[in-house]
Each structure stands twice: as structure tokens, then as C-alpha cells.
Amino acid sequence: MPSILITGTSSGFGFATAQLFLAQGWEVIATRRSPDKQAMPRHERLHILPLDVTDRASIAQAVADAGPLDALVNNAGVGMLNVLEGVDIAKARELFETNVLGAMAVTQAVLPGMRARKAGVIVNISSSITLRPFPALSVYSASKAAINAFTESLALEVAQFGIRTRLVLPGSAPTTSFGKNAVARMGMEVPAPYEAFVQDYLATMRRSTEKTEPDEVAQAVWRAVTESEAPMRLPAGVDAETIFAETAAAH
Known part of the structure; x- marks a missing residue:
């Protein structure tokens, strides 16, 4: 029975991906910082483990408890919506610690087994x-651009061992923290000279009909894992598909 470890499964993309792989007969190791945050339906092939991607000991324990893995999905991450002048660089470091170094650390931990x-x-x-x-x-x-470069470079390192790496690129998502904490993410305020600009941008975002649903991301992950010839970058959602078309036309 194939097994997959997914980080950040409390809600949204990670939660939907865990449910899809369970439905397809996989053994799913669903990890999250707070295991009791959101209950998943009980299942004999579902194992919920605590995992803080910024804590090396936590990563090592979760990977050891998970056992042999056929796939890893690095989904855990945090968002930040603010103009650069309003960003506390210490908070930016925290974001990179989770979004980039966290993904690298978990990947590093599973690579020897793969x-x-x-x-x-x-x-x-x-x-x-x-x-x-x-x-x-x-x-x-x-x-996220750092994740792209990391993934594509890593692919060249590990292909010799039969390991594939892939990227899933969702469009805008109604389930992320951007909706509820768009301006005040991590306690930061938008500088006064930018307030009107940011509010106009947020209003445009709210009016947009281009939304990526969690199930669309889960399907893209499924394709990345199960199709050996899947492209390196897989869009998820109408917004991402439009961007891919625009990018291809521009080049």
C-alpha cells in the first residue's frame, strides 16, 4: 500500500489532499502543528502526527513515526499581505523559516529513505x-519563487535515485489566511501612504471570480504524484491556468 506524508493538513489544500489520497486507497500521514485543531473523519489508513516544520526534532520524530514513504507533499506555509515598507523583517524571516526552510528541512529528512x-x-x-x-x-x-527554484534544482540532484520533484501552483484561494487577516498578518499594519492603494487592491481581490478550490489543488497533487510524465509545474484553478496561457503566449 503506497504511503504519503502531507504537511499542513489542518484545513484547505492539505486537508483536501489528505482526503483525496485516502479515497484512492493510500496510507496517509497527515501532519500539522496542532493535531487537535480540526478533526478528520477516522480512518484505518489515516495517521495524524504533530509536525512543526520549523523544529528539526519535530521533523525527525514525525518522519521516523511515518515509516517508509512513497510521496511527500510540502504544503505547510504562512501568508503575508503587506507592502514592503510595512513588513517587519523579523516577521519576514519567520515566513521564510516556514515556507522555504521548513520545506527544505522536511524534504531533507525523507530523502535518505527514498x-x-x-x-x-x-x-x-x-x-x-x-x-x-x-x-x-x-x-x-x-x-514561493524560492520554492520553485529549490524544487527544479533538486530534481536534477535526485533523478539518479529514481526520485521525482514537482510543483503545484494554485491560483487565489478563498480558504487561505489572506481573506481573514489580509492586512494585519502577524500584527503588521499597512503604512498610511499605502492604505488607499492596498484597500483598492483588496476590493479587487474580493470581486474576482477566479478562485482556486482545495479540491482543485488536491487533484493537481494527485496528478503530480501518480503521473510519471506530469510536467514540473502544474497549475491548479482557473486563475493559474489563465496565467500559464498568458506566459506561453508571451514567449
Whole structure:
């Protein structure tokens, strides 16, 4: 029975991905910082483990408890919506610690087992904003662009061991923290000179009909894991598909 470890399964993309792989007969190790945060339906093939991607001891314990893995999905992450002048650099470091170094650390922990078995798939959740810029997301975008570069370079290192890496790039998502904490993420305020600009941008976001649902991301992850010829970058949602088309036309 194939097994998959998914980080950040408390809600949204991670939760939906765990449910899809369970439905497809996989053994699912669903990890989250707070195991009791949101209950998943009980299932004999579902194992919920605590995992803080910023804590090396926590990572090592979760990977040891998980046992042999056929796939890893690095989904855990935090958002930040603010213009650069309003960003506390200490908070930006925290974001990179989770979004980038956390994914790297978990990947590093699972690679020896995959390498020994000469098989495995690592899927990293990025974002379509790495293909088309948006305001007030410069720090978050930079963290996701780093994930893109990391994933594509890592692919060249591990292909010799039968390991594949892939990227899933969702469009805008109604389930993320951006909706509820768009301006005040991590206690930061938008500087006064930018307030009107940011409010106009947020209003545009709210009016947009281009939304990526969690199930769309889960389906993209399924394709990344199960299709050996799947492309390196897989869009998820109408917004991402539009961006891919625009990018192809521009080049």
C-alpha cells in the first residue's frame, strides 16, 4: 500500500489532499502543528502526527513515526499581505523559516529513505503569483519563487535515485489566511501612504471570480504524484491556468 506524508493538513489544500489520497486507497500521514485543531473523519489508513516544520526534532520524530514513504507533499506555509515598507523583517524571516526552510528541512529528512528505495515523489505547493506579480505580496511571492527554484534544482540532484520533484501552483484561494487577516498578518499594519492603494487592491481581490478550490489543488497533487510524465509545474484553478496561457503566449 503506497504511503504519503502531507504537511499542513489542518484545513484547505492539505486537508483536501489528505482526503483525496485516502479515497484512492493510500496510507496517509497527515501532519500539522496542532493535531487537535480540526478533526478528520477516522480512518484505518489515516495517521495524524504533530509536525512543526520549523523544529528539526519535530521533523525527525514525525518522519521516523511515518515509516517508509512513497510521496511527500510540502504544503505547510504562512501568508503575508503587506507592502514592503510595512513588513517587519523579523516577521519576514519567520515566513521564510516556514515556507522555504521548513520545506527544505522536511524534504531533507525523507530523502535518505527514498534514495535507499530508489523511488519517491516530492511535491511542493507554490503559487501562481510567482508567474504574474501582484502588489502587497512581495515577501510572500519571494518565498514561493524560492520554492520553485529549490524544487527544479533538486530534481536534477535526485533523478539518479529514481526520485521525482514537482510543483503545484494554485491560483487565489478563498480558504487561505489572506481573506481573514489580509492586512494585519502577524500584527503588521499597512503604512498610511499605502492604505488607499492596498484597500483598492483588496476590493479587487474580493470581486474576482477566479478562485482556486482545495479540491482543485488536491487533484493537481494527485496528478503530480501518480503521473510519471506530469510536467514540473502544474497549475491548479482557473486563475493559474489563465496565467500559464498568458506566459506561453508571451514567449
